[in-house]
Amino acid sequence: GESVGLHLPTLSVQEGDNSIINCAYSNSASDYFIWYKQESGKGPQFIIDIRSNMDKRQGQRVTVLLNKTVKHLSLQIAATQPGDSAVYFCAETPRQAGTALIFGKGTTLSVSS
Amino acid sequence: DTGVSQNPRHKITKRGQNVTFRCDPISEHNRLYWYRQTLGQGPEFLTYFQNEAQLEKSRLLSDRFSAERPKGSFSTLEIQRTEQGDSAMYLCASSLHGLAGSDTQYFGPGTRLTVL
Numbered sequence: 001g002e003s004v005g006l007h008l009p010t011l012s013v014q015e016g017d018n019s020i021i022n023c024a025y026s027n028s029a030s031d032y033f034i035w036y037k038q039e040s041g042k043g044p045q046f047i048i049d050i051r052s053n054m055d056k057r058q059g060q061r062v063t064v065l066l067n068k069t070v071k072h073l074s075l076q077i078a079a080t081q082p083g084d085s086a087v088y089f090c091a092e093t094p095r096q097a098g099t100a101l102i103f104g105k106g107t108t109l110s111v112s113s
Numbered sequence: 114d115t116g117v118s119q120n121p122r123h124k125i126t127k128r129g130q131n132v133t134f135r136c137d138p139i140s141e142h143n144r145l146y147w148y149r150q151t152l153g154q155g156p157e158f159l160t161y162f163q164n165e166a167q168l169e170k171s172r173l174l175s176d177r178f179s180a181e182r183p184k185g186s187f188s189t190l191e192i193q194r195t196e197q198g199d200s201a202m203y204l205c206a207s208s209l210h211g212l213a214g215s216d217t218q219y220f221g222p223g224t225r226l227t228v229l
Binding site for chain 2: 032041045046089099102104105
């Protein structure tokens with residue numbers, strides 16, 4: 001089916017470590033992918049996106065990698081901080097960007113200092 | 114703060130009552146989306162508008178749900194005859210679609226609905 005899944009429901013890291021959050025998607029027709037961060041009681045916050053014609057994109061302390069061969073998406077957070085603690089969702093658009101997003105279940109990142 | 118606002122932030126109602134939520138998108142954004150999120154799950158798409166036109170509706174959007182965006186700016190989501198299964202966080206997002214837009218969806222803080 002058309003769904004976005006995550007490999008691990010939880011991830012615990014120490015402050016200063018690099019974090020890698022993984023996501024597998026099933027629809028090879030998807031052409032737009034986004035990572036969101038959601039803190040308790042708040043709406044999802046945009047982190048970074050990538051289109052299917054790219055395999056890597058970097059932002060501030062974050063990098064998204066897209067492997068279309070194995071339909072895998074990852075979010076790398078450098079020098080993880082306690083403020084990075086949240087639930088992280090990957091989302092995909094099976095059609096053109098700007099239409100419905102399909103979200104996975106999320107990975108809860110806990111950063112201890 | 115993304116610039117998308119939602120009201121109310123919390124709503125408690127009794128089963129069978131009607132509720133209405135409002136979303137104000139980022140002012141220049143032409144697309145507006147509604148999602149529903151239950152505890153421990155990712156958001157699920159309900160519907161979206163481009164300007165005042167409702168372009169897509171999910172099969173999750175039962176006949177009891179109706180959304181409008183009459184002037185292409187704010188939107189309302191109404192649930193009639195609420196059921197306990199409607200309890201969830203209702204999220205609104207907006208994006209700028211077109212040559213000058215990135216289509217990135219920015220979310221509001223959500224309206225948490227509790228149906229007793």
